[in-house]
Amino acid sequence: MKVTIREEVLQYQDQIIEAWLEQVQTFRQDESLKNISASVYESTSREFIDKLLITLQQDVVADTELNQFVEKLIQMGWPLNFITRGLQEFRKASVKIVAENSDEFSSKIEFFQDIENWVDEVVNLLVDQYSGSWENTVFLQKMALKELSAPLIPVFDKISVMPLVGTIDTERAKLIMENLLEGVIEHRSQVVLIDITGVPVVDTMVAHHIIQASEAVRLVGATCILVGIRPEIAQTIVNLGIDLGKFPTKSTLKKGVETALAMTKREIIETEA
Amino acid sequence: MQVQTHVDINSEWGIVAARQAGRKLAREIGFGSVDQARITTAISELARNIYLYANQGQIKIEEVADSNKRGMKIIASDEGPGIRDVRRVMEDGFTTSGGLGAGLPGVKRLMDEFDIDSELDSGTVITAVKWLR
Numbered sequence: 498m499k500v501t502i503r504e505e506v507l508q509y510q511d512q513i514i515e516a517w518l519e520q521v522q523t524f525r526q527d528e529s530l531k532n533i534s535a536s537v538y539e540s541t542s543r544e545f546i547d548k549l550l551i552t553l554q555q556d557v558v559a560d561t562e563l564n565q566f567v568e569k570l571i572q573m574g575w576p577l578n579f580i581t582r583g584l585q586e587f588r589k590a591s592v593k594i595v596a597e598n599s600d601e602f603s604s605k606i607e608f609f610q611d612i613e614n615w616v617d618e619v620v621n622l623l624v625d626q627y628s629g630s631w632e633n634t635v636f637l638q639k640m641a642l643k644e645l646s647a648p649l650i651p652v653f654d655k656i657s658v659m660p661l662v663g664t665i666d667t668e669r670a671k672l673i674m675e676n677l678l679e680g681v682i683e684h685r686s687q688v689v690l691i692d693i694t695g696v697p698v699v700d701t702m703v704a705h706h707i708i709q710a711s712e713a714v715r716l717v718g719a720t721c722i723l724v725g726i727r728p729e730i731a732q733t734i735v736n737l738g739i740d741l742g743k744f745p746t747k748s749t750l751k752k753g754v755e756t757a758l759a760m761t762k763r764e765i766i767e768t769e770a
Numbered sequence: 771m772q773v774q775t776h777v778d779i780n781s782e783w784g785i786v787a788a789r790q791a792g793r794k795l796a797r798e799i800g801f802g803s804v805d806q807a808r809i810t811t812a813i814s815e816l817a818r819n820i821y822l823y824a825n826q827g828q829i830k831i832e833e834v835a836d837s838n839k840r841g842m843k844i845i846a847s848d849e850g851p852g853i854r855d856v857r858r859v860m861e862d863g864f865t866t867s868g869g870l871g872a873g874l875p876g877v878k879r880l881m882d883e884f885d886i887d888s889e890l891d892s893g894t895v896i897t898a899v900k901w902l903r
Contacts, residue, residue: 666782698789698807700814701872708870729807736808737815737876738862 502611503553505595512594513587514546520586529576541575545583552619567623577627581620588616647673649680649689656757657686658750662695670706677710681719688757689714692750694725704739711744720760722746724753777817779848780826785817788829792844795831799842800902808880809842809900815873816846816896822867824850824894834899841882841901849893856886 506513521542524530530538548563555561567580592612646669651657657680661673681689691707693699711721723746726734734741747753758764775795777788792813796806813829820827827848834843858864860878865871874896878884883899 664786666786698810698814700811700818701870701876702814702818704872705870729804732804733807733811733880736879737811738872738879739870739876 502595502608503556505599506553506591506612507550509591509594509598510550512598513590514550516590516594517546517583517586518542520590521583524582527576527578530579533575541570542583545580546587549584549587549619553615563619564622564626567626571627571630577624580623580627584616584620584623588612643672647676649676649684651680651684651686652754653758653761653763655685655687655761656690656754657681657684657688658690658692658754660692660695663697665696665703665706670703670710673706674710674713678713678717681714681717686719688720688722688760690722690724690750690753690757692725692753693723693730694727694750696730699730699734701737701739704734704737704741708741708743715744720745722753722756724748724750774830774832777829777831778826779817779820779829782821785814785821788817788831789813792829792831792842795833796842796900799833799840801842801900805900805902809844812877812880812898812900813844815877816844816898819873820846820848820850824848827893836901839901841899843897843899844881845895845897847893847895852890852892852894853886853888854890856888860886 518539525533525538533541544566548561548566552561552563570580592609595608645662647659647661649657649659659673659677659680665673677689677691680686691711693707696703707723711723714721721744723741723744726746726748745756747756755765775791777791778784779788789810793806793810796809801809813831817829820829827846827850830845830847832843832845834841853859859874861871862875863871874886877896877898881898881900883897885897886894887896888894
């Protein structure tokens with residue numbers, strides 16, 4: 498922003514702040530801002546305009562106190578529209594008040610353009626900061642999801658369990674297959690129990706992936722038992738006409754473990770006291 | 771007033787969104803847990819077909835009422851390549867993607883009414899209805 502215009506804005510800053518705070522109060526009723534208490538809202542708004550004016554004084558936009566302030570807002574979960582609307586109001590208020598007070602600038606189109614450019618630059622920067630933080634969150638959540646995707650847990654010698662929870666998409670199906678085969682070799686499992694209690698929908702694709710996985714497990718010399726089939730899932734599998742006749746299934750993990758022990762010629766007995 | 775929901779399918783997440791919307795409406799209409807699972811599975815199959823063969827399309831679910839019964843209608847529409855031979859896709863085990871080939875005949879068995887309208891190179895519309903018993 499040109500030095501003269503900046504000075505002009507700063508000269509009338511008290512009036513601008515006043516008008517701005519008034520405007521900011523009007524969108525306090527927004528759905529996303531309703532839950533914030535009045536005093537916090539007031540103090541945050543004040544801090545926002547302070548940082549904005551400091552940035553204006555220094556005439557650098559990147560890497561300032563404003564950025565740190567926005568970082569804080571992101572962490573506290575303030576909505577982005579508080580920032581964008583706040584800046585829009587700042588532009589309106591400063592244009593209006595400088596125009597009212599100064600004859601010299603009000604007639605010049607450069608004056609409006611200058612303020613707009615400056616505000617746009619700040620908006621772009623802060624929106625980038627926000628969306629960067631969202632992308633980061635989404636990425637981390639994806640990683641977290643992947644970590645709990647498909648663990649193979651050895652429960653007894655030669656027996657492992659893979660509990661599946663949640664939606665199975667193509668990427669997860671691939672991971673299930675990999676973990677299953679690697680785990681079977683690593684733990685020298687003879688029997689693998691795949692537990693689908695936590696899978697909400699078993700459609701043909703999910704069934705297909707499970708069938709393929711168990712076929713692959715068979716190739717490396719182990720047996721798959723499908724457990725945790727809920728009654729409604731059993732009915733939809735029959736309706737869909739999916740043939741699961743090739744590999745053993747059990748209703749619960751408990752029964753699956755018993756069968757697996759029997760297959761490896763063991764059983765659980767109660768000891769005498 | 772009929773309840774309507776649209777879900778755009780353009781990624782695998784769309785499939786999840788469609789069936790969640792379906793399960794919610796099925797529960798609101800009053801379907802039991804088995805029928806909820808049937809409806810959700812049917813939506814999942816139809817949405818996956820859209821994603822797999824047409825890349826993008828739309829699932830519309832709505833509450834329907836006849837003179838003496840209520841139910842739920844699923845309309846899956848896309849502007850994909852269309853189905854070359856409708857009779858063959860309704861055969862169990864027929865597949866062009868290496869899957870199980872149980873999807874469409876399965877959906878027909880999961881639901882009470884089923885209708886395919888497909889034209890080569892211009893798209894497919896599949897309508898399926900489940901009545902509340």
